[in-house]
Amino acid sequence: MSATMIDRIVGPRVEPTEFSRRGLRYGTPGFLLLVARVLLLVSLFLPYWHMALHAPQYPENLHLTAYINTLTGDVAEINGLNHYIGMRPLEEAAQFERSIGVYAMIGMVVLLELAAFIHTKWAALLVIPAILFPAVFLFDLHYWMSNFGQNLDPTAPLSNSIKPFVPPILGEGIIGQFKTVASAGLGLYLACAASVVQVVALYFHRRAYRPLVLAKRASVSS
Amino acid sequence: MRQQGSQGTGWKLAVGLIVALSGVAAGQGMKDVEAVAKERGLSAADLLAAAKTYTPSGMKDEYVIFSSGGHSGQVFVIGVPSMRLLRTIAVFTPEPWQGWGYGVGNDILAEGNVNGKPNLWGDTHHPAISETKGDYDGEFLFINDKINARIAVIDLRDFETKQIVKNPLTVSDHGGAFVTPDTEYVIEGAQYAVPLGFDYAPISEYKDKYRGSVTMWKFDRKAGRIDKSQSFALELPPYWQDLADSGKLASEGFFFLNSLNTEMATGGIESKQPPFEAGVSRNATDYLHIVNWHKAEQAFKDGKAEMIKGFPVLRIQTLIDEGILFLTPEPRSPHGVDVAPKGDFIVVAGKLDPHVSVYSIDKIKKAIADKKYSGSDDYGIPVLDFDAVIEAQVELGLGPLHTQFGPDGYAYTSLFLDSAVARWTLGGSYGAGTPEPDWTLVSKTSVHYNVGHIGAAEGDTVSPDGKYLVAFNKWSVDRFLHPGPLLAQNFQLIDISAQGTTMPVIYDMPIGIGEPHYAQIIKADKLKPWSVYPEVGWDPHKQAIDPMAPKPKQERIERKDGLVEIYGTAVRSHFTPEHVTVKQGDRVVWRITNVERAVDAIHGFAIPAYNINLSLEPGETAKIEFVADVPGTFPFYCSEFCSALHLEMMGYLMVEPN
Numbered sequence: 001m002s003a004t005m006i007d008r009i010v011g012p013r014v015e016p017t018e019f020s021r022r023g024l025r026y027g028t029p030g031f032l033l034l035v036a037r038v039l040l041l042v043s044l045f046l047p048y049w050h051m052a053l054h055a056p057q058y059p060e061n062l063h064l065t066a067y068i069n070t071l072t073g074d075v076a077e078i079n080g081l082n083h084y085i086g087m088r089p090l091e092e093a094a095q096f097e098r099s100i101g102v103y104a105m106i107g108m109v110v111l112l113e114l115a116a117f118i119h120t121k122w123a124a125l126l127v128i129p130a131i132l133f134p135a136v137f138l139f140d141l142h143y144w145m146s147n148f149g150q151n152l153d154p155t156a157p158l159s160n161s162i163k164p165f166v167p168p169i170l171g172e173g174i175i176g177q178f179k180t181v182a183s184a185g186l187g188l189y190l191a192c193a194a195s196v197v198q199v200v201a202l203y204f205h206r207r208a209y210r211p212l213v214l215a216k217r218a219s220v221s222s
Numbered sequence: 223m224r225q226q227g228s229q230g231t232g233w234k235l236a237v238g239l240i241v242a243l244s245g246v247a248a249g250q251g252m253k254d255v256e257a258v259a260k261e262r263g264l265s266a267a268d269l270l271a272a273a274k275t276y277t278p279s280g281m282k283d284e285y286v287i288f289s290s291g292g293h294s295g296q297v298f299v300i301g302v303p304s305m306r307l308l309r310t311i312a313v314f315t316p317e318p319w320q321g322w323g324y325g326v327g328n329d330i331l332a333e334g335n336v337n338g339k340p341n342l343w344g345d346t347h348h349p350a351i352s353e354t355k356g357d358y359d360g361e362f363l364f365i366n367d368k369i370n371a372r373i374a375v376i377d378l379r380d381f382e383t384k385q386i387v388k389n390p391l392t393v394s395d396h397g398g399a400f401v402t403p404d405t406e407y408v409i410e411g412a413q414y415a416v417p418l419g420f421d422y423a424p425i426s427e428y429k430d431k432y433r434g435s436v437t438m439w440k441f442d443r444k445a446g447r448i449d450k451s452q453s454f455a456l457e458l459p460p461y462w463q464d465l466a467d468s469g470k471l472a473s474e475g476f477f478f479l480n481s482l483n484t485e486m487a488t489g490g491i492e493s494k495q496p497p498f499e500a501g502v503s504r505n506a507t508d509y510l511h512i513v514n515w516h517k518a519e520q521a522f523k524d525g526k527a528e529m530i531k532g533f534p535v536l537r538i539q540t541l542i543d544e545g546i547l548f549l550t551p552e553p554r555s556p557h558g559v560d561v562a563p564k565g566d567f568i569v570v571a572g573k574l575d576p577h578v579s580v581y582s583i584d585k586i587k588k589a590i591a592d593k594k595y596s597g598s599d600d601y602g603i604p605v606l607d608f609d610a611v612i613e614a615q616v617e618l619g620l621g622p623l624h625t626q627f628g629p630d631g632y633a634y635t636s637l638f639l640d641s642a643v644a645r646w647t648l649g650g651s652y653g654a655g656t657p658e659p660d661w662t663l664v665s666k667t668s669v670h671y672n673v674g675h676i677g678a679a680e681g682d683t684v685s686p687d688g689k690y691l692v693a694f695n696k697w698s699v700d701r702f703l704h705p706g707p708l709l710a711q712n713f714q715l716i717d718i719s720a721q722g723t724t725m726p727v728i729y730d731m732p733i734g735i736g737e738p739h740y741a742q743i744i745k746a747d748k749l750k751p752w753s754v755y756p757e758v759g760w761d762p763h764k765q766a767i768d769p770m771a772p773k774p775k776q777e778r779i780e781r782k783d784g785l786v787e788i789y790g791t792a793v794r795s796h797f798t799p800e801h802v803t804v805k806q807g808d809r810v811v812w813r814i815t816n817v818e819r820a821v822d823a824i825h826g827f828a829i830p831a832y833n834i835n836l837s838l839e840p841g842e843t844a845k846i847e848f849v850a851d852v853p854g855t856f857p858f859y860c861s862e863f864c865s866a867l868h869l870e871m872m873g874y875l876m877v878e879p880n
Contacts (some may be wrong), residue, residue, distance in 0.1 A: 058820075080794055084867070128624045157795070157867055 086156025295344030314344025631655030755841030824863025
């Protein structure tokens with residue numbers, strides 16, 4: 001890649017005098033992206049999704065909690081129950097996603113960091129993965145829930161008494177004697193908040209740097 | 223029949239109280255309570271008692287009773303105030319539900335063999351919760367077996383028996399189990415005198431050959447076992463030592479034993495000799511034994527014990543020489559000896575004397591130091607002058623037996639002949655706690671009937687809780703429906719929370735499984751039991767992971783030279799493996815792990831014809847061994863209803879004939 005091409009992607013720099021004169025204008029996008037990065041990094045340590053299974057013989061309910069990279073809670077007990085209906089062990093779901101989860105998140109954070117240095121519309125491209133991340137997480141969750149719920153072992157003990165099903169990934173559902181209550185975790189809320197912050201950051205980014213890009217383009221063409 | 227309708231105002235008061243206590247549910251008001259009470263003939267006092275004890279579904283009890291199980295050879299665990307039986311703990315007797323003796327616990331039961339012979343019942347009398355600084359710590363429970371002089375150790379993490387020790391010197395015990403204030407020792411006093419080691423000797427040689435004893439079993443808390451190699455015994459005169467209690471605080475380092483037969487009566491009614499019941503009660507006094515166990519321990523460590531039946535024994539002469547043992551007169555044929563919370567007073571209840579006699583440890587120590595002896599017994603043991611050591615005598619009623627303590631300076635004593643529990647005041651530094659004068663009877667509550675021991679909440683510790691007292695009555699006579707002529711015992715819960723004369727009975731619990739004796743009552747939150755074993759593959763005997771425990775996906779059958787080793791698992795709702803074929807005469811070693819982690823996901827494992835049943839609690843692994851000597855087809859199954867497909871949880875053991 002040539003130096004001019006990098007210049008064109010990175011975009012015009014802000015003169016130090018200009019920056020100190022209008023610090024808020026030029027500093028806001030970078031600050032907001034920093035906030036988004038912090039939110040995403042913190043979310044790594046928080047649950048993204050939670051499901052409680054209510055049944056009479058479990059007065060404290062059974063619980064499943066998904067983090068970016070692990071699934072915790074009453075996994076063994078739920079697997080034990082699922083074997084009756086021929087559902088595969090939960091550990092087999094989203095193995096790839098969980099194995100790369102943390103690296104993907106760090107990658108997105110690095111992209112946001114780069115985006116803070118890019119003053120052209122290319123910055124948007126680097127931010128888009130992180131903006132879409134919560135939606136991607138939920139879609140993936142839905143994919144695995146339906147994959148597991150639809151592919152039951154026909155030789156399982158109770159395979160005759162239950163039809164393939166897809167438990168709702170948010171809200172309430174019914175499977176056998178269990179009522180399932182699924183909800184987003186704090187981590188997912190933080191990731192969503194990060195998405196909103198990033199969209200706002202892009203708005204301020206455009207407001208701050210778009211005039212510089214246009215001015216440079218005008219000076220080149222004249 | 224009850225009198226009805228004569229308690230109008232009290233009634234309304236109680237009904238109001240009930241309604242206030244329960245919070246009025248929709249459609250269930252005072253009127254409904256009143257109607258039901260009227261229909262069932264319940265008085266105001268009954269409703270109040272119900273409000274104090276009724277424990278709705280899901281509400282937990284505040285205290286837990288560990289009760290001896292009498293002839294059942296077991297321990298009963300009962301909640302207070304609900305008086306619901308929470309479980310029995312199998313100890314000296316095989317118990318199928320827990321698999322005890324039917325595949326698990328067989329080795330522990332065998333530890334209790336007497337001269338190599340299985341004795342598969344027990345007569346459990348006196349449980350003792352382990353203590354730290356004289357207060358229950360809820361970690362272990364010890365219990366004696368009177369019929370064969372054995373002590374069992376129960377781990378209160380899983381409420382299972384871990385050890386049985388057979389006393390090598392004596393064949394009956396009664397003065398135990400009780401523990402020293404930090405559970406350094408579990409103490410077991412022998413009862414009926416026998417030659418040490420229970421060898422044969424004609425009864426004409428009673429005075430020379432027959433002996434009492436008290437055994438100090440060293441407890442290794444870390445191992446959770448009695449350490450026999452650090453244990454020793456004291457030889458005592460053949461006085462039928464009876465109940466006993468450990469000193470604490472002011473009397474730390476001492477313990478006290480009663481005795482019945484200082485007359486050394488030998489019975490013989492058939493040859494026109496006075497029967498034991500008369501001979502043993504002839505003298506006006508027997509001897510309270512005062513033992514300085516710190517000194518006894520030192521003498522043992524200094525090598526002053528003699529080996530008898532392979533067990534170290536401090537002989538009577540050593541006890542005299544070392545200043546370990548002293549006697550003092552006590553009203554004849556006493557039963558309980560109980561040490562007050564601060565350790566300063568020792569309360570002896572002579573069952574044929576209407577008083578309790580209260581001894582002072584300060585006076586005892588002073589009398590020992592000043593050698594204030596009124597003489598010595600036939601064996602040369604110094605007898606402390608009664609007047610020099612007695613603090614008070616309080617007349618309570620007929621047949622006083624056992625004493626427990628409250629937090630405020632009250633003591634409680636069971637009165638066997640009066641069928642009552644007496645509340646009386648202690649003196650000394652306790653006197654300020656009660657409005658009544660020191661050393662006086664305050665009130666009596668009738669119990670039904672023939673009360674033996676009593677247990678107050680933590681009532682034999684350095685910090686009694688008061689609140690509840692349970693009378694362990696021997697006879698129930700007319701209290702319950704008659705299930706044939708063998709009647710239940712009656713545990714009566716008494717509310718002792720109010721000072722003064724109010725001490726109502728608030729619940730009757732029939733015990734139809736054996737005749738309990740003593741029981742201790744511990745605050746429930748002091749117990750920290752496991753709900754499931756800590757890890758899968760847990761061996762409850764070792765309280766550790768068993769490296770040989772079968773694991774899921776590694777189930778297998780290994781065969782070599784007439785030995786078949788099965789590594790199996792149990793999980794809802796199948797065993798792995800399900801088909802096990804062996805040849806007649808094969809030795810079978812069957813290991814099985816319950817891999818469940820859910821609370822209450824228990825599996826049984828029962829094999830017909832081979833007398834096997836296991837209880838496998840979540841995480842537990844067990845090993846059974848048998849010779850497949852009976853050919854045939856044997857469906858084994860899960861004997862604890864585990865799941866919707868419980869009936870399907872089975873397999874076949876096929877023993878091919880030769």
